[in-house]
Amino acid sequence: MPTRVNFDPRTKLIIVLLTTLIFILNISFMIEIIFVIFLSCLLMLNGNHKLGVIYLVIFSLLILCNLTIFSEINDSWSILGSFLLIGGRRILPTLMAATFAMTNTHIGEWVASLQKLKLPFNLILPLVIVFRYFPTLLNNTKAIFKALKFRGLITNKFELILHPIKGLEYILVPILVSTDTIATELSSVVFIRGMGNQMPHTSIYANRFQWLDWLVIVVSVLLMIGGIVI
Amino acid sequence: MTQQQSKIKELVSIGIYTAVYFLVVCFSTALLKLTVPIFNSIMIPALNALLAGIVYLLVLDKVNRFGALTTIGSVTGLFFLITGHFPLAFVPGVVFSLLADLIQYKTQLNQKVKLYLGYTLFSFGLTGPLLPLWFMKRAYINELASRGKSQAYIDHVFSAITSTSFIVCIISILISSVIGMMIGLKIYRKYFAAQEGSINADEG
Amino acid sequence: MIDLYEVNYFRDSNKIINQVNLHINRGEVVALCGESGSGKSSLLNVMSGLAPGMIGGKLTGTRKIMGEIDADQLFQTFANKIGMVFQNPDSQFINPDVYSELAFAMENMGIERDQMYRRINEMVESFNFEELLQRPITSLSGGQKQLVACMASMILDPELYLLDEPTSNLDEQSIQLLSKRLMTLKQRKKTIVIAEHRLDYLRDLVDRYIIMDHGQLLADIPSAEFWQHSTEYQERYHLRNLFKPQINLSVAPIQQSAENQITLKIDELKFQYPRTKMALKSSQLELNNQDVIGIIGENGAGKSTLLQLIAGLLKPKQGLFWLNQQKLTGKAKLKYSFVVMQNVRMQLFFESVEKELGNGTNEIKNNELIELLSLQKLFKRRPQSLSGGQQQLVAIATALLSNKQFILFDEPTSGLDYETMLHLSQIINKIRQRKVLIIIVSHDLDFINMTCSRVIEMSHGQIKTMNRGQAND
Numbered sequence: 001m002p003t004r005v006n007f008d009p010r011t012k013l014i015i016v017l018l019t020t021l022i023f024i025l026n027i028s029f030m031i032e033i034i035f036v037i038f039l040s041c042l043l044m045l046n047g048n049h050k051l052g053v054i055y056l057v058i059f060s061l062l063i064l065c066n067l068t069i070f071s072e073i074n075d076s077w078s079i080l081g082s083f084l085l086i087g088g089r090r091i092l093p094t095l096m097a098a099t100f101a102m103t104n105t106h107i108g109e110w111v112a113s114l115q116k117l118k119l120p121f122n123l124i125l126p127l128v129i130v131f132r133y134f135p136t137l138l139n140n141t142k143a144i145f146k147a148l149k150f151r152g153l154i155t156n157k158f159e160l161i162l163h164p165i166k167g168l169e170y171i172l173v174p175i176l177v178s179t180d181t182i183a184t185e186l187s188s189v190v191f192i193r194g195m196g197n198q199m200p201h202t203s204i205y206a207n208r209f210q211w212l213d214w215l216v217i218v219v220s221v222l223l224m225i226g227g228i229v230i
Numbered sequence: 231m232t233q234q235q236s237k238i239k240e241l242v243s244i245g246i247y248t249a250v251y252f253l254v255v256c257f258s259t260a261l262l263k264l265t266v267p268i269f270n271s272i273m274i275p276a277l278n279a280l281l282a283g284i285v286y287l288l289v290l291d292k293v294n295r296f297g298a299l300t301t302i303g304s305v306t307g308l309f310f311l312i313t314g315h316f317p318l319a320f321v322p323g324v325v326f327s328l329l330a331d332l333i334q335y336k337t338q339l340n341q342k343v344k345l346y347l348g349y350t351l352f353s354f355g356l357t358g359p360l361l362p363l364w365f366m367k368r369a370y371i372n373e374l375a376s377r378g379k380s381q382a383y384i385d386h387v388f389s390a391i392t393s394t395s396f397i398v399c400i401i402s403i404l405i406s407s408v409i410g411m412m413i414g415l416k417i418y419r420k421y422f423a424a425q426e427g428s429i430n431a432d433e434g
Numbered sequence: 435m436i437d438l439y440e441v442n443y444f445r446d447s448n449k450i451i452n453q454v455n456l457h458i459n460r461g462e463v464v465a466l467c468g469e470s471g472s473g474k475s476s477l478l479n480v481m482s483g484l485a486p487g488m489i490g491g492k493l494t495g496t497r498k499i500m501g502e503i504d505a506d507q508l509f510q511t512f513a514n515k516i517g518m519v520f521q522n523p524d525s526q527f528i529n530p531d532v533y534s535e536l537a538f539a540m541e542n543m544g545i546e547r548d549q550m551y552r553r554i555n556e557m558v559e560s561f562n563f564e565e566l567l568q569r570p571i572t573s574l575s576g577g578q579k580q581l582v583a584c585m586a587s588m589i590l591d592p593e594l595y596l597l598d599e600p601t602s603n604l605d606e607q608s609i610q611l612l613s614k615r616l617m618t619l620k621q622r623k624k625t626i627v628i629a630e631h632r633l634d635y636l637r638d639l640v641d642r643y644i645i646m647d648h649g650q651l652l653a654d655i656p657s658a659e660f661w662q663h664s665t666e667y668q669e670r671y672h673l674r675n676l677f678k679p680q681i682n683l684s685v686a687p688i689q690q691s692a693e694n695q696i697t698l699k700i701d702e703l704k705f706q707y708p709r710t711k712m713a714l715k716s717s718q719l720e721l722n723n724q725d726v727i728g729i730i731g732e733n734g735a736g737k738s739t740l741l742q743l744i745a746g747l748l749k750p751k752q753g754l755f756w757l758n759q760q761k762l763t764g765k766a767k768l769k770y771s772f773v774v775m776q777n778v779r780m781q782l783f784f785e786s787v788e789k790e791l792g793n794g795t796n797e798i799k800n801n802e803l804i805e806l807l808s809l810q811k812l813f814k815r816r817p818q819s820l821s822g823g824q825q826q827l828v829a830i831a832t833a834l835l836s837n838k839q840f841i842l843f844d845e846p847t848s849g850l851d852y853e854t855m856l857h858l859s860q861i862i863n864k865i866r867q868r869k870v871l872i873i874i875v876s877h878d879l880d881f882i883n884m885t886c887s888r889v890i891e892m893s894h895g896q897i898k899t900m901n902r903g904q905a906n907d
Contacts, residue, residue: 014564020318026372069432086373087366093363108534112541122241122297123352126305130252132528135572137253140780146747147781150768150794151836157264159356164261165413168254168281173421174780175253176288177818179246187235188488193528193586194513194542196234204537204550221366232506235487420785421816 004047009113012101015042017019018220019097025091026228035223039096042216055096062089076146085136093125107196112203125216129186136182137175144171241250242315244298248305253281255356255394270394276402279353283414286349288422290345296335299348302354303327326355347412360399373415435460435594435625436481437498443480443649445491449623450476452649454495460593461615461623465636467673468646471851474629477646481627482518483508500594501623516602517595519531522849523579523603525569532563532582534877535571538756539566539590557585561611575733576603577798584612585663588619595619595630603877609635634677637661645671679879681901685863685887687724694869696723696758696839698744703753705743714739714895725869726862728886730877737875741842744873745771757839760891772833776845778825782817791832800835806864807831823854827861834865841865843874847881859885 021037034061043052062085070082097148114124148154148170161169190196258277262270289298300307307323334344374384436458443451451473456466460783466474479485485506486493502508508515520526528749529535540550543662546717561581571579579761580603586597601609613635618624620639631635633643643660645667652671660667667673688698698721705714721727729737742748744755746767755762757770775781784790787809804810809831812820817828826846833841847855855878862885866872875880882889891898 006305013311023249023362024318024482027366029408072520082373083366085434086370087363090366090369091362106534108537108541120835122301123304125238125241126245126248126301127308129242129530130249130305130309131530133246136524137249140777141253143775146742146773147775148783149747149772150745151781151783151832152769153494153783153794155768157616161261161265164277165281168285169417170256170259170783172250172254172284173417173818174782175250176284177421178779179243179250179288179292182525183239183246184489184521185520186246186528187239188484188520189526189528190238190242190519191235191484191488192482192512192516193539194511195528195538196238197511197513197542197544199511199544201541202544202547202550203541204534204547204554215346232487234506235483239488352684421818 003166005045005212007042007105007216008056008111008207008209009105009210010099010117010207011216012105013113014217015039015220016094016097016101018224022224022227023094024226025224027224029228031223035220035227036093036096038219038223039093039100039153042100043214048098048099051099051103055092055099057082059089059092059230073178108203109207112205112207115201115203116207120158121196125190132186133182140175141171144174240293240295240298241301241378243304244289244301247285247293247356248302248309250284251282251302251306252309254278254285257281266414272399273361273402274355274359276347276399278356279350280404280410280413281407282353283349283412284412285414286352286411287345287414287418289397291418291422292332296331299331299334299352300324300328303330303352306355307358318361322358322361323355326351326353345415346408346411349411350404353403353407353410355402357399381423435462435500436627437496438480441480441493441495441496441497443476443485443493445476445489449482450491450649454649454651456644456651456666458625458627458812460625462642463620463626463629463640463645464642466627466629466641466646467631467633467671468652469672470631471853472646473649474646475598476520476626478598478629478647482516482596492548494840501768512591513590515541515594516590517590518581519583519587519590519595519597519600521577521598521602526579527586529571530833531568531570534565536586537580540584543590545590556793557589558616559660561585561608575708577605577608578753580604581608581612584615588615593624594626595626595628597626597630600628601630601632603733606748613639625850629879631673632679633673635894643667646892647671650891661795680881681730681889682883683886683889685726688866689886689900690703690724694723694867696869696871697721697756699756701754701756703743703750705739705748705750705753707739712895714743716740716745716803719852720859720896721871721873723869725888726866726874726886728877728882728888728889729873729875729892730882731898732894735792737892739895741773741844741873741875742890743798744840745773745842747773750835756823770786770838771840771842772829772834772836772838773842774826774829774833774846776848778822778829779818781829782825785816786813787815787820787828788813788818790828791835793832803831803834807861821854822849823857825848828860830861832863834870835866839869840871840873843872843876845875846876847878848865849867854892855881856884861900 013187019039036056040056053112066085066089066128069084072078111124111128143202145154153170154160154167255274255278258274262273262277266273289302303326305324307320309320310323333339333348333351337344339347343408371384405431436456438454438456441451441454442449454477466477468474476485479489480493480497480500483499485491487505497503499508529538533554536554537550540553551683558567562580563585566574566578571582574582580600582800584600585836600612604612616626616639628636628808640657642657643655644651645655655667700716700719703714703716703719707713729740731737739748743750744767748762749764757765762770782790784794786797791809807827807830809827811822812828817825821830829842846858850858862872873880874886888900889901
């Protein structure tokens with residue numbers, strides 16, 4: 001098991017935001033390459049060794065295709081193709097940052113960080129519930145598809161594409177009629193575990209800024225400034 | 231009911247409806263991925279507006295308080311932010327859902343107008359993830375320019391895409407919001423009305 | 435600790451708790467007995483303040499919990515004072531993994547981190563849960579989830595425990611661990627109220643047995659007295675499961691007419707669970723509709739998987755299915771099968787029972803069946819608004835009306851009260867004369883005993899035993 005660094009969720013959040021900024025700003029090609037390599041290093045430090053490499057490969061392939069296949073941009077096909085390639089290349093860092101943020105951080109760590117950032121309880125609780133309930137929802141959807149299948153109402157994807165509204169009605173109605181029960185059950189658990197308590201909460205996860213967090217933030221800010229200046 | 235309990239229940243319900251709303255977003259996205267090979271993200275808000283009417287109605291029905299829609303919009307945005315669906319998506323999500331909330335609870339409009347207008351505005355909240363396309367375009371223009379293409383040529387390339395697709399996108403959201411709300415009301419009457427009944431669909 | 439005076443609780447114009455006067459002292463361990471639906475859970479919810487607060491309804495009378503009448507005051511730091519476990523293992527957690535769920539209540543109460551580590555370690559040790567600590571809760575079995583809920587309720591060491599059938603999904607070993615833990619709590623003078631229909635493991639633990647029926651307290655019996663005259667009380671109050679439940683089938687196989695015969699043969703079945711090394715294997719299995727077949731076995735034994743393989747909802751790695759010598763393809767299995775799911779609400783799609791039965795149309799051909807199941811009066815109702823028992827009935831009728839030959843039940847009794855369960859058993863007894871093969875997956879041995887004529891026991895993906903009545907076949 002290779003070792004990995006436990007980044008503070010706030011660092012991850014900052015990286016996501018900075019990546020967006022870099023995406024919006026017009027940075028030079030050179031800085032773009034450095035930044036992608038930087039992100040893939042972060043991914044590896046975060047424990048996603050495979051993904052870090054895969055993203056790098058995709059990035060290189062995108063550049064390569066753009067330089068070879070679409071070296072001449074004349075007809076509408078090459079315009080479309082090169083647009084997708086360049087667009088895809090530009091959006092890749094945001095995807096990398098998202099992977100960096102979403103993996104190897106517990107929901108509990110995120111909640112603790114959002115609490116530290118003084119996000120109101122009115123937002124944190126619904127967000128926690130979304131993360132809790134969404135997997136259940138996917139399971140329910142699977143169960144519904146099974147029932148639709150043996151009742152012969154919707155038996156394959158093709159029928160779903162032909163009748164999307166009917167299909168969604170079949171899926172949503174059983175789910176929506178049971179939301180009341182689920183809401184009661186989950187609120188009861190939230191309540192008995194004392195989440196509404198007004199006193200300051202603690203967290204089992206020791207989210208602390210370490211020197212590496214600072215380093216990562218400083219480097220990415222420098223890269224961004226460099227991108228603007230150069 | 232104690233205050234703490236009622237507040238928790240309200241927030242949990244909001245969380246649950248947000249999750250259901252996501253499910254619809256995922257459904258629309260998957261549907262478009264299966265049918266339209268490229269640029270399908272432009273159509274996501276419209277298709278979603280067509281399908282999510284019933285969820286919107288049930289939020290009004292079950293939570294029925296100023297702030298519920300805004301919370302859903304913000305949580306959706308926050309989710310976009312953390313999952314890296316383009317962090318700026320947060321902004322339209324919050325702004326448009328807040329507008330929908332204002333229309334729904336702070337105006338004296340006719341019930342029907344409120345419903346349709348509110349829902350249409352709410353549907354625009356999903357345009358956030360489209361913003362990258364615009365920035366992608368800018369990056370592309372730079373690329374063309376750096377390859378020595380003339381400004382005239384660049385304008386020519388984008389003449390069709392820019393304004394037309396923008397207008398088509400907006401109009402499609404408008405139309406499908408209205409149709410989506412009609413479908414939502416139909417489903418609501420069929421399965422939920424009278425059982426709950428805080429939205430009077432017929433009068434409205 | 436708990437004082438209830440003249441408490442009534444109404445919900446949807448039903449009186450769920452009826453004139454209850456109850457006093458429980460500090461350090462007492464009290465068992466609430468009675469059938470499901472007798473009001474045990476509601477009474478616990480009244481004690482915890484979740485009723486009417488969270489659940490809705492109306493409460494009259496005086497409720498004094500830990501000397502406090504004002505709910506707002508009491509519940510500000512609920513988690514510190516009261517440990518609660520609910521019945522449904524699937525909706526008792528908020529966090530994705532065991533570790534953060536155990537920490538959750540402590541975090542909310544502002545406990546220091548070192549203390550949290552210490553308490554979690556101590557708790558998982560006493561429940562032998564170390565290996566599962568980092569697992570996602572959704573990947574756990576129902577029993578394991580229930581244990582997580584128990585641990586989470588105890589982690590803040592509250593004074594009062596309200597437990598609602600904590601053992602309903604537990605295997606024997608876990609029941610022993612839980613009962614040991616409860617014993618130490620009792621020695622430390624904690625107050626415990628436990629609603630339970632399995633009484634065997636409570637024998638040394640409980641001080642008083644309170645019998646409930648239709649929301650009323652029928653009797654309040656001290657432990658020594660209760661066990662001295664246990665058979666008498668068992669008969670008088672229809673108590674089930676005074677002792678460990680055993681297989682004792684009370685239904686006999688029937689002779690089917692030649693045209694109604696169904697034999698399902700499954701040869702060389704193998705199914706590989708995705709992402710694990712687990713596999714389900716069965717070399718030969720013959721199921722015949724002279725029997726109603728029950729499938730039992732511990733959590734994760736492969737019962738539901740077998741059901742879904744028969745229904746064609748899962749694809750086996752290998753295996754041949756024969757229906758009366760005719761080979762079944764995956765599509766044919768789907769065509770012949772109907773699964774009545776544990777969560778039956780997820781399979782009702784239409785706006786009226788009539789349309790549901792007609793699969794989307796208002797044409798129903800078989801009126802005799804409708805009469806048999808007495809569904810006529812429900813025709814105009816919305817299926818979604820029916821009670822759990824009625825919903826199952828509608829699902830069964832839908833299956834029969836669409837000429838399905840295999841009707842497969844996945845844990846049909848979860849969430850049903852005793853009378854509805856009896857009714858379901860009778861209905862199955864009525865419809866088994868038809869051309870259907872009925873297979874029931876259940877962990878409720880009482881239900882199996884009164885419904886099935888043959889039992890298949892599964893363990894670790896294998897068929898362990900097959901029984902008719904008492905004798906192995």
